Structure formats: C-alpha cells, structure tokens
Amino acid sequence: MSRLVFICGHAGTGKTTLARKLIGPLMQATGSPFCLLDKDTLYGRYSAAAMHMLTGDANDRDSPLFLDHLREPEYRGLVDTARDNLELGVSALVVAPLSREVRERRLFDRAWLGIGEDVSVRVVWVQVSEETAHQRIMARANPNDxxxxxxxxEYRQRRFVPSGDMCNDLLMFDNTAPGAADHDVLLARILGEPQAASATVHPLPV
Known part of the structure; x- marks a missing residue:
C-alpha cells in the first residue's frame, strides 16, 4: 500500500524539521520508499522569480497578490507531484502549510487528491503557540518571512487551531519541545498502529 502523509501547519511550527525526522523511520517501518516533497523547495525559486517580475519583491509569499494568484497553482502542483510518485509505487511525505485545505478538509477528499482507496492518507497538523512561532520565524531570518x-x-488573523469537525482524522502534534517518545507516538499514529500507553501527543492549551 502506498502512503500519502501531509505535514501541515502555520509558519514557524517546525514542519520541515519534523518531516525529516519522520521519513527515515517511515521507510524503515513500511519497507517502502518515500519521497519528501517540500513546497518551498519545489516552488521557492520559481515563485521568487515570478514575484520579483510582478512586484520587485522576490521574497513576498504572503501579500494578497501572491495568495490570490500563485498560492493555488503551487499547492495543486505539489499534490499532482505526490500523485505521480504514488502511481509509481513511491509513498509521499508532503510538507506545506495547507491551512486552507485543512480547514476545508480537502486533504481527506480522494477525488480532489486524485487518488484511489489503495492509498493510505494521513494528515498531521503541527502546532506551537503564536509566541513560539513568532520567535522561531525571527530567529531563522528567512527573507520569505x-x-x-x-x-x-494581518498575518496572525490567518492562524487558527483546528477544532470541531475539522479535527476528524487529523493528527494533532505539539511541536514545542517534543521528545523521542512523542515522535514514536506520532509515527505509530501515522502507521495506524495503537498508541503506546506510556506516551501521548500533548495538545496545546486553548
């Protein structure tokens, strides 16, 4: 069985770092190859060139112009690339904010994803407090931020914590200061295995 795993969440939550920790154990546990598809790696240079041409600001990833005209093609291309790999028998670990898609539950819509029932889908929502995210974003000094x-x-209005029906089948992960046991629990949940009794993934306080 091929696997499609999304690592989603707002900026500064540590999505890419978490994905890199998980991909080796995922391949070892499943005995199957995985590809890592990070939106910023796949489309960062292209979007930088496009935004520089349009606005003179190559680092803009959050203005209305970008969100209205480039965001959707980037995300659609990301999902299409994952699907191409799945059709070749290569599982995909996809890293991107995907906040709108989580809110609208598109990532659980197999028709929207273009995949069949033979693909296992898991969606992980990575979260930290706004203060922690803000500190991490400042510390990493990425021009795109x-x-x-x-x-x-303005940006913080787009931040949200999934709740209600939005959380159905969503694997919530507090990435503030996780330990090895927390990563093991998350791995088990992605694989569909029972959680270890001695470890839990702690939700953030509301």
Missing part, C-alpha cells in the same frame, strides 16, 4: 513579520497583525 519579511512580509509576515512586517504585517504580523
């Missing part, structure tokens, strides 16, 4: 930091009050 400049718009977020300059318009933080």
């Amino acid at each position: 400049a718009y977020k930091l300059a318009h933080w009050d």
Whole structure:
C-alpha cells in the first residue's frame, strides 16, 4: 500500500524539521520508499522569480497578490507531484502549510487528491503557540518571512487551531519541545498502529 502523509501547519511550527525526522523511520517501518516533497523547495525559486517580475519583491509569499494568484497553482502542483510518485509505487511525505485545505478538509477528499482507496492518507497538523512561532520565524531570518513579520497583525488573523469537525482524522502534534517518545507516538499514529500507553501527543492549551 502506498502512503500519502501531509505535514501541515502555520509558519514557524517546525514542519520541515519534523518531516525529516519522520521519513527515515517511515521507510524503515513500511519497507517502502518515500519521497519528501517540500513546497518551498519545489516552488521557492520559481515563485521568487515570478514575484520579483510582478512586484520587485522576490521574497513576498504572503501579500494578497501572491495568495490570490500563485498560492493555488503551487499547492495543486505539489499534490499532482505526490500523485505521480504514488502511481509509481513511491509513498509521499508532503510538507506545506495547507491551512486552507485543512480547514476545508480537502486533504481527506480522494477525488480532489486524485487518488484511489489503495492509498493510505494521513494528515498531521503541527502546532506551537503564536509566541513560539513568532520567535522561531525571527530567529531563522528567512527573507520569505519579511512580509509576515512586517504585517504580523494581518498575518496572525490567518492562524487558527483546528477544532470541531475539522479535527476528524487529523493528527494533532505539539511541536514545542517534543521528545523521542512523542515522535514514536506520532509515527505509530501515522502507521495506524495503537498508541503506546506510556506516551501521548500533548495538545496545546486553548
């Protein structure tokens, strides 16, 4: 069985770091190859060139222009690339914010994903507090975050914690300071195995 695993969440939550920790154990546990598809790696240079041409700001990833015209093609291409790998028998670990898709539950819509019932789908929502995310974004000093930091009050309105029906089948993971046991529990949940009795994935306080 091929596996499609999404690692989603807002900026500064540590999605890519978490995905890199998981991909080796996932391949070892399943005995199957995985590809790592990070949106920023796949489309970062292209989007930088496009935004530089359109606005003169190659690092803009959060303005209305980007969100209205480039966001959807990036995400659609990311999912299409994952599907191409799945059709070749290569499982995919996809890293991207995907907040809108989580909110609208598109990642559980097999028709939207273009996959059949033979693919196992898991969606992980990675979260930390707003303060922690803000600190991490400032510390990493990525030029692509400049718009977020300059318009933080605007950006923070897009941040949300999944709740209600949105959480059905969503694997919530607090990435504030996880230990090895927390990663093991998450791995078991992705694989569909029972959680270890001695470890839990602690939710953030609301």
